[in-house]
Amino acid sequence: MAANCPYLPLLLAIFTIINSASAQLPTTTTTPSPPPPPFVPSLPPPSPLPTPPPPPPSLSPSPPPLLTPLPPPPSLSTPPPPSVTPLAPPPHHFPSPPPPPPSRRAPARRSPRPQQLNNIIDALMGAGDFTNLEDIISAINPLSLPLSATIFIPQEDPLNVTPLYMDPFIFPYHIVPQRLSFSDLQLLRTNTRLPTLLPHKSILITNSSASNFTLDDSCITQPDVYSNNAVTVHGISAVLDYATYGDGLHKSSKPPAPQPEAITPAPRFAPGGPVTDSMSDAACLCSESPIVFFIVSAVLAFKIHGNPLAR
Structure with missing residues (x-):
């Protein structure tokens, strides 16, 4: 058998050396590594939405530009005077009605008295x-x-x-x-x-x-x-x-009124009659100058010529 396997003694020797070497090495505890995470296939990013194409240019003709009117030429005449805006009349204030007169029996409310x-x-x-x-x-x-x-x-x-x-x-x-x-x-x-x-x-x-x-x-x-x-x-x-x-x-305090002086009336002469010493108020009122002059003239003529009827 050894002749048939010439490498058998060599393999046994290597195996013996390995066993002896493994017996001398310290035993280590092998911690199983965590399982790898499940494989998640990555999705491609979403493609952006296509931009809408610009609108086609309008075929309607554009309006012509507005023409600005030129200012009028300066006038050689005198400009009119500026208009004067009339002032608004002041607001009319109606006078307040007078307060009613206070009644003596029911006086109105007064201000507080001192x-x-x-x-x-x-x-x-x-x-x-x-x-x-x-x-x-x-x-x-x-x-x-x-x-x-x-x-x-x-x-x-x-x-x-x-x-x-x-x-x-x-x-x-x-x-x-x-x-x-x-x-x-x-x-x-x-x-x-x-x-x-x-x-x-x-x-x-x-x-x-x-x-x-x-x-x-x-x-x-x-x-x-x-x-x-x-x-x-x-x-x-x-x-x-x-x-x-x-x-x-x-x-x-009034001073006494002066007493009127007594006026003696003049004797009254009547033609063809006796002399009377009394003079009534009516005779005083009738003593105007012509009448007195006539009476005095008649009396004097009577005294000078006498009574012609007695002859």
Whole structure:
């Protein structure tokens, strides 16, 4: 058998060497490699869409170009004046209607009164004799009052209230542009005059006694009804009359009228009758110059020639 296979001992020797060498090598653990990914065939990229061919040129003829008109030649005449645009008339404003007159019984809404006028009204209402004068006090314009003033208010009486509403000069005549308390008034003498807000008119002190202090013959019934550092209010019995006392020519100061002189009438002569010493009013009215001259001439002729009937 060895003669038939001459390479057999050589192969056995090589195999023995390989086994011995493999026994000496360290054993290594062989990790199986992961399977390769499945084969995905790559698709070709999409082909771009074909571009549409350009439209064929239009065969219609193009319109001719527009001709720009030439400017007109300059004119040698004078150009017309520029037109003037009339101004629009201003808008017409209709006047606002006048406000209705305030009613005395139902007064309209007024602006808020100053606190000082409210205090005066409260004082007059508390006195009890001036309740109907609230509207008059409310109608006072605070700007027309001086910094200090003395106000004389008549008592509640129809005869006193009516002139205050009817005459616009009455109420300014009752305001003195100076604060005068009742003690200040007592220091003044009779016939002293107090200036008022009514121009050229003044109040006359007709009696300066403490028990019967009168102004224009109107007695002060409630002195110092309201008083502060600027205003003093006194109650009086009647309305002050500026027409009688305001200009200084009141009734008590007028000079007495001169008495007419007694004229003795001339004696009356009647032709052919006795002389009469009495002369009636009718004879005085008939004493014109021609008649008197005729009568005197007749009497003289009668005395000179005598009575021809007696011969």
